[in-house]
Amino acid sequence: MARPRTPLLSRERIVAAALVLVDTEGLAALSTRRLAAGLSVSGPSLYNHFATKDELLDAVVDSVMGEVDLSMFGPGAEWRAALRDWARSYRAALAAHPNIVPVLAQGPGRRPNALRLADAVYGCLTAAGWPRGQATRIGALMRYFITGSALASFAAGFPEDAQLYTADYPHLTEAHRLAEHHRTIDEGAFETGLTALLDGLALRYEALER
Structure with missing residues (x-):
């Protein structure tokens, strides 16, 4: 044959x-x-x-990791816009493959695409003037935030049983509606957190001695 x-x-x-x-x-x-x-x-x-x-x-x-867009980290990239666009692409890749997130969260190891990702983020931050130590911590912080947001749905974790919340949880009387709108809530929470995180980093960046 x-x-x-x-x-x-x-x-x-x-x-x-x-x-x-x-x-x-x-x-x-x-x-x-x-x-x-x-x-x-x-x-x-x-x-x-x-x-x-x-x-x-x-x-x-x-x-x-190869699905994550890194094109925003080109020469002359503005660090805040680059981190924002990369974070959205990274979360989209994890949202498409949520079952793989627990393994991914362990670190890049010897994975080429994961190492390219880390190199791109670190290179962008140091090129923008962030000290190397702070650039390392920012890269770790962004990774914690993005992978954490992809581990599970916060909103989907609330049972759709209105009676569960009425007696002992007076501030959760509408919580039974969360699961129904979990995608919108989770995406909104990610964007809120991403903006707050980048706003905070921008304040630190302005205070740098360069």
């Missing part, structure tokens, strides 16, 4: 299939057995491309 011109497996195909599995069923569903079955290959064939499940998971996380 002639060998196929296009290999049955590639790193890209495996990563794409793994991300779909995580997106639809969660991190716990990711296993070589499930993945191999979905790709119609044998389990051991996956190890020709990824030595361990952790290596595969790193590649999946990094593929999500």
